Amino acid sequence: MKRIIAVVCTLTLAAPLLAAAADTVPAQGKDLCLLNSGNCPVSQRSDTIQERIARIKTELGKGPAVYTGQELKLLKQKLEDNEYLLNVITSF
Secondary structure, eight states: OOHHHHHHHHHHHHHHHHHHHHHHHHHGOHHHHHHHOOOOOOHTTTHHHHHHHHHHHHHHHGGGGOHHHHHHHHHHHHHHHHHHHHHHHHHH
16 A cells, blocks of 8 residues: 555656656657747757748748648748848848
């Protein structure tokens, strides 16, 4: 009986850790950092505009096999925004 209680307690305490680990894996090859702009690793938070544009173009290249139509529209809008920002910065 004590063994069963110990196993149940261990599984109960481990469940949130397993759920957190599952959240860090990209869903079906999607770059969730580009879509949500949240929970991004430090390396992606500090990338340059040119690097971000390249990442967005790579993700757009995956197309509807990975992303929904709404997500593709969002990525295209982010690409346009970043390219505009790059043009504004480099025009001075």
